[in-house]
Amino acid sequence: xxxxKGAWTKEEDHLLRNYIEKHGEGxxxxxxxxxxxxxxxxxxxxxWLNYLKPNIKRGDFAEDxxxxxxxxxxxxxxxxxxxxxxxxxxxSNDVKNYWSARQRRKIDFGIPKDxxxxxxxxxxxxxxxxxxxxxxxLHHLSAKATTSKxxxxxxxxxxxxxxxxxxxxxxxxxxxxxxVFTNFWVEDMASLTGTGVNSAExxxxxxxxxxxxxxxx
DNA sequence: AACTGATCCAACCGCCTTAAG
DNA sequence: CCTTAAGGCGGTTGGATCAGT
Numbered sequence: 001x002x003x004x005k006g007a008w009t010k011e012e013d014h015l016l017r018n019y020i021e022k023h024g025e026g027x028x029x030x031x032x033x034x035x036x037x038x039x040x041x042x043x044x045x046x047x048w049l050n051y052l053k054p055n056i057k058r059g060d061f062a063e064d065x066x067x068x069x070x071x072x073x074x075x076x077x078x079x080x081x082x083x084x085x086x087x088x089x090x091x092s093n094d095v096k097n098y099w100s101a102r103q104r105r106k107i108d109f110g111i112p113k114d115x116x117x118x119x120x121x122x123x124x125x126x127x128x129x130x131x132x133x134x135x136x137x138l139h140h141l142s143a144k145a146t147t148s149k150x151x152x153x154x155x156x157x158x159x160x161x162x163x164x165x166x167x168x169x170x171x172x173x174x175x176x177x178x179x180v181f182t183n184f185w186v187e188d189m190a191s192l193t194g195t196g197v198n199s200a201e202x203x204x205x206x207x208x209x210x211x212x213x214x215x216x217x
Numbered sequence: 218a219a220c221t222g223a224t225c226c227a228a229c230c231g232c233c234t235t236a237a238g
Numbered sequence: 239c240c241t242t243a244a245g246g247c248g249g250t251t252g253g254a255t256c257a258g259t
Contacts, residue, residue, distance in 0.1 A: 007227070007253085029244060041244075046228065049246095081247060096248070097226055224256075233247080238240105 004038045008047055012037055016044055017052050050093045057089030061098055069095060 004012075019035035025048065028041040037044060050056075061069070065087055072083045080092040080099075087095065 005229075026245090040229095042230090042246090043228075045245080050227075078248065092247075093227075100249090101225065219259105221259085222257090225254085227251105227253090229251075230249085231247105232249100233245105235245085236243090238242085 003032070003040045003043070005043075008051075012039070013047070013052060016048060020048055020052070046093075050091045055089055056091060061090075065090070069099070073099065 008016075015035050015037055016031070019031060023034070028045045031037070031041060031044045032039050035044070039047075068087065069083060072086055076082050078096075080096040084090050084092040084095045
């Protein structure tokens with residue numbers, strides 16, 4: 001029997017939401033069968049993460065969100081999941097769609113146009129996160145990793161997720177520009193040291209730190 | 218009102234990484 | 239080691255909607 005494709009119905013959404021609320025995220029291979037959905041595991045995951053998950057922000061991007069997005073893209077390149085991780089309530093799909101729409105319309109974001117590789121103007125170009133193995137000792141990260149035992153979004157990115165403050169977007173912008181960011185980062189770096197994170201992994205955090213210090217000048 | 222091109226965005230696809238056997 | 243299954247990601251597609259003529 002072929003799995004269903006195309007737009008999700010309200011009934012399917014209802015089944016999926018019920019299942020996740022009851023069993024939690026993860027183990028996506030079991031979801032279609034146990035939730036009674038004739039969908040593939042990827043489709044279920046995509047639907048939940050991009051649409052059904054609570055706290056997803058819809059509608060236009062605010063000016064400050066766009067501003068932060070531009071900065072992060074400059075730093076990270078097309079790492080949409082990482083960028084989305086810094087924009088509370090936004091999904092990687094949202095960010096990706098928004099960006100490509102603006103690209104198509106040739107609105108100048110100070111970014112390269114189509115078919116043009118990113119211009120490298122400084123030593124702080126695009127930083128590629130090193131792969132990081134998720135260790136249980138990384139308590140400050142693992143506590144946030146609610147969906148799986150290894151979360152690349154959390155682990156390959158800036159210090160864990162947004163800092164322990166409510167209104168993420170403004171605070172992140174502030175953090176990127178002010179001493180509080182440095183302090184937070186130092187704290188985070190300290191927590192990484194001695195937790196089994198290797199030097200390459202710490203190197204990525206340091207690269208980001210230096211990038212933002214340059215940006216803040 | 219009808220047509221058409223532009224835009225948006227949900228969804229799919231293919232690939233990569235990782236962990237388990 | 240090798241293979242396989244699963245999770246996750248970025249790129250792309252195509253239908254729906256909007257805006258202009």
